[in-house]
Amino acid sequence: MPAQSKPVLDTVKHAADTPEAAQPWAELGLKEDEYQRIREILGRRPTGAELAMYSVMWSEHCSYKSSKVHLRQFGEKAPTSDALLVGIGENAGVVDVGQGYAVTFKVESHNHPSYVEPYQGAATGVGGIVRDILAMGARPIGVMDPLRFGAADHPDTRRVLPGVVAGIGGYGNCLGLPNIGGEVVFDPCYQGNPLVNALCVGVMRHEDIHLAKAAGAGNKVILYGARTGGDGIGGVSVLASETFDSGGPAKRPAVQVGDPFQEKLLIECTLEIFAERLVTGIQDLGGAGLSCATSELASAGSGGMRVELDAVPLRDSSLSPEEILMSESQERMCAVVEPGKVDRFLEICAKWDVIATVIGEVTEGDRLEIYWHGEQVVDVPPRTVAHEGPVYERPYARPTWQDALQADDPARLARPADAAELRAQVLRLVGSPNQADVSWITDQYDRYVLGNTVLAQPEDSGMLRIDEETNLGVALATDGNGRYAKLDPYTGAQLALVEAYRNVAAGGAKPLAVTDCLNFGSPEDPAVMWQFAEATRGLADACLALGLPVTGGNVSLYNQTGETAIHPTPVVGVLGVIDDVTRRTPMAFRTEGQLLYLLGETHEEFGGSAWTDVIHGHLGGLPPRVDLERERLLGEILIAASRDGMIDAAHDLSDGGLIQAVVESCLRGGKGARLVVPEGLSPFTFLLSESTARAVVALPRGEEVRFTDMCAARGLPATRIGVVDGAAVEVQGQFSLPLDELREAHERRGPALSGGAPRPRAGGRRPPGTGGAAADVLADGSPHGPRRPVPSADRTRHQGLVS
Amino acid sequence: MARVVVDVMLKPEILDPQGQAVQRALPRLGFEGITDVRQGKRFELDLAGPVDEAAIARIREIAGTFLANTVIEDFEVRVEELADAPGAATGSAGDNAAEEGAVR
Numbered sequence: 001m002p003a004q005s006k007p008v009l010d011t012v013k014h015a016a017d018t019p020e021a022a023q024p025w026a027e028l029g030l031k032e033d034e035y036q037r038i039r040e041i042l043g044r045r046p047t048g049a050e051l052a053m054y055s056v057m058w059s060e061h062c063s064y065k066s067s068k069v070h071l072r073q074f075g076e077k078a079p080t081s082d083a084l085l086v087g088i089g090e091n092a093g094v095v096d097v098g099q100g101y102a103v104t105f106k107v108e109s110h111n112h113p114s115y116v117e118p119y120q121g122a123a124t125g126v127g128g129i130v131r132d133i134l135a136m137g138a139r140p141i142g143v144m145d146p147l148r149f150g151a152a153d154h155p156d157t158r159r160v161l162p163g164v165v166a167g168i169g170g171y172g173n174c175l176g177l178p179n180i181g182g183e184v185v186f187d188p189c190y191q192g193n194p195l196v197n198a199l200c201v202g203v204m205r206h207e208d209i210h211l212a213k214a215a216g217a218g219n220k221v222i223l224y225g226a227r228t229g230g231d232g233i234g235g236v237s238v239l240a241s242e243t244f245d246s247g248g249p250a251k252r253p254a255v256q257v258g259d260p261f262q263e264k265l266l267i268e269c270t271l272e273i274f275a276e277r278l279v280t281g282i283q284d285l286g287g288a289g290l291s292c293a294t295s296e297l298a299s300a301g302s303g304g305m306r307v308e309l310d311a312v313p314l315r316d317s318s319l320s321p322e323e324i325l326m327s328e329s330q331e332r333m334c335a336v337v338e339p340g341k342v343d344r345f346l347e348i349c350a351k352w353d354v355i356a357t358v359i360g361e362v363t364e365g366d367r368l369e370i371y372w373h374g375e376q377v378v379d380v381p382p383r384t385v386a387h388e389g390p391v392y393e394r395p396y397a398r399p400t401w402q403d404a405l406q407a408d409d410p411a412r413l414a415r416p417a418d419a420a421e422l423r424a425q426v427l428r429l430v431g432s433p434n435q436a437d438v439s440w441i442t443d444q445y446d447r448y449v450l451g452n453t454v455l456a457q458p459e460d461s462g463m464l465r466i467d468e469e470t471n472l473g474v475a476l477a478t479d480g481n482g483r484y485a486k487l488d489p490y491t492g493a494q495l496a497l498v499e500a501y502r503n504v505a506a507g508g509a510k511p512l513a514v515t516d517c518l519n520f521g522s523p524e525d526p527a528v529m530w531q532f533a534e535a536t537r538g539l540a541d542a543c544l545a546l547g548l549p550v551t552g553g554n555v556s557l558y559n560q561t562g563e564t565a566i567h568p569t570p571v572v573g574v575l576g577v578i579d580d581v582t583r584r585t586p587m588a589f590r591t592e593g594q595l596l597y598l599l600g601e602t603h604e605e606f607g608g609s610a611w612t613d614v615i616h617g618h619l620g621g622l623p624p625r626v627d628l629e630r631e632r633l634l635g636e637i638l639i640a641a642s643r644d645g646m647i648d649a650a651h652d653l654s655d656g657g658l659i660q661a662v663v664e665s666c667l668r669g670g671k672g673a674r675l676v677v678p679e680g681l682s683p684f685t686f687l688l689s690e691s692t693a694r695a696v697v698a699l700p701r702g703e704e705v706r707f708t709d710m711c712a713a714r715g716l717p718a719t720r721i722g723v724v725d726g727a728a729v730e731v732q733g734q735f736s737l738p739l740d741e742l743r744e745a746h747e748r749r750g751p752a753l754s755g756g757a758p759r760p761r762a763g764g765r766r767p768p769g770t771g772g773a774a775a776d777v778l779a780d781g782s783p784h785g786p787r788r789p790v791p792s793a794d795r796t797r798h799q800g801l802v803s
Numbered sequence: 804m805a806r807v808v809v810d811v812m813l814k815p816e817i818l819d820p821q822g823q824a825v826q827r828a829l830p831r832l833g834f835e836g837i838t839d840v841r842q843g844k845r846f847e848l849d850l851a852g853p854v855d856e857a858a859i860a861r862i863r864e865i866a867g868t869f870l871a872n873t874v875i876e877d878f879e880v881r882v883e884e885l886a887d888a889p890g891a892a893t894g895s896a897g898d899n900a901a902e903e904g905a906v907r
Binding site for chain 2: 116117119120226229230231255256257259261262315316329330353
């Protein structure tokens, strides 16, 4: 059939003999100078297979050619950190969390595939990031998904959102990984450009870290996992059709379909292989498939590798060599194994029902050679494919509209005239799509599977226990506010970082490291490139100031429709560590009579705020100021208060301001609050300003003196603003909002999103989750009042619940 | 009353994890010689009115927008005669113009 019937195989020799043959480099996304450079590197025209490899590896997605010059700052400005075991450049960074444990985590984008086919795009996004973590030698223990969609009532959102959510849930739930958080943001700028980012965290012992490299001539290259099919090679079919088959082959789809059960086998199989120390190097197959895995493995080793493509197990025998090299079939890994260990390796794969095939070996020399039907179709220096792609210093310029945007200060907007209007606006805000409860989405994910989830959505951070004896745990939060970043990308990126930092600290965990997913428009637009340059500079500066290394991440460009780019959306994930998860601080106000303190200072800061968006549809002015030293201090206070059992609840203040945080904590705990407007602040500013470096905490009266003394001694403003009380949120002298009314507004979702009849919610505020009531108790925190070190009886029960 | 059948299959290039699971199970159960399994969906739509061109067009619209995900699936629409005698319907697959080619 097809493969054999192709007239001429484009071998290396054939390419040398036919230097003038036309090649579809432009269709494959290469620029003319890039194509010429490939010819210079090889000293001849590339074969079809080589052209396929270069084109995909030199694509923006794989080569970071536009972003590289800016991303270097994350290395150059990296703070000295004892915690960093493996830095940028590997599949994912690795952080020391103590007790001999190392944690690896990373966030990636799967935006475009999720736009094309929401379910499979989002599902394979989860699968891809999980394999990245696995390739470092870690057992994946949790995932998170920061999501951005168009306006909540827009048809595009209705098309994309249900599939994305179902895909994340379907893949993650089948895999048995808890989904512990993330974000859901709606904004018209994401119509046609949804952002589907996926984060995975994994844990291992220090000695188990694995790096991707192929050293040692004679070592075997083993491809294992799913068979290779025609997934995700839409672009390369151009090559097949124009070079070989003018009859026009079946157009290969760009869609990859995931199989979580295969991935589960791959995880267990790989971890067993690691445990027996059978691999020299390992690499997951993601974007660019075998092209990427072979060239990166070879490049990270001594350079030489020979691969027999005929050995690759295929799902579709009609695939051409180019297509096999490009295929993005999911659930595959590539390992380099010493010859003496191959048999045992294959044995373990067979046990897990995972197909494994020796497809080649590491060779002397420095060429990556690939053969098909006995003929050489690729002969390249792998570094030129994997690491020495083009690097662009794209021109960038502050957009002409930036000044006007920043000058459009929200001070001109009409504020509520009286208490009744303020009340109505607060109600509108807490029920608006971006401020409302998203549990109707997150409840579709399993957040308790594996039994180590301590905190999950809607808490500030997701927290996982990693040692059942010592209760060592990690916390993760992701944040990103495209509206802030649009007003000022430098500050906007820092705001994303400090919000995630604050979220982690609010739970009682010490922030350690950062991962980022930088979602922007086209780098060929100087205005977008300026946003990117500013955002990376801002993020690198802030990470340096806070002492947090960026351990890795991902850049997603070309998120735009026509001339209109999305808001610059740097999504930042912060990882923190907590010595004892039983001392975490949840967000719920649960105990009447406890005092509410506002930590930090409130200024009149409304640029980019939720209030301007929801009430006025306005975006202008400057985002809130960033004070990194104050953020660090606030974090230290929150962590100390959690460790010493001074506070019972903490919630970070971000979009929506104080009232949003108080409403969330009240609804979560089922208790009301009475608030007093502090002197010197208008009720409006007090409730709705989005000044940063703030949190609200609830503490038992007995802890008040100790807590306020600590804040005073450290110089952190702490203002008593009220008390947990009643069944309403009451702002003295202003208004009272019964919890029932707030819940109705906060938990109602718009008709466009409900996709039919609203799901009945039996009696309680949360529907019975998959984790059951027991897990809920754990996630909510101990129901026994002050969270001191858990008494032994309670501790026993606590462990029983989660083990 | 008439019945229209819509068969939905994953496109040939698309991975079919369910079909693969079935294929892997076959040898375990002693069924040898099956080299590939693809699993699809069959919808039976009973019509109130006549099966005319307009009705078929309507069903193709339903299939293309709702029953099948045309990004990854193909579908076929055909009419099945609901005769009194059981079995009469089975032979009618190719009998009239309602046999539709795969929609790309």
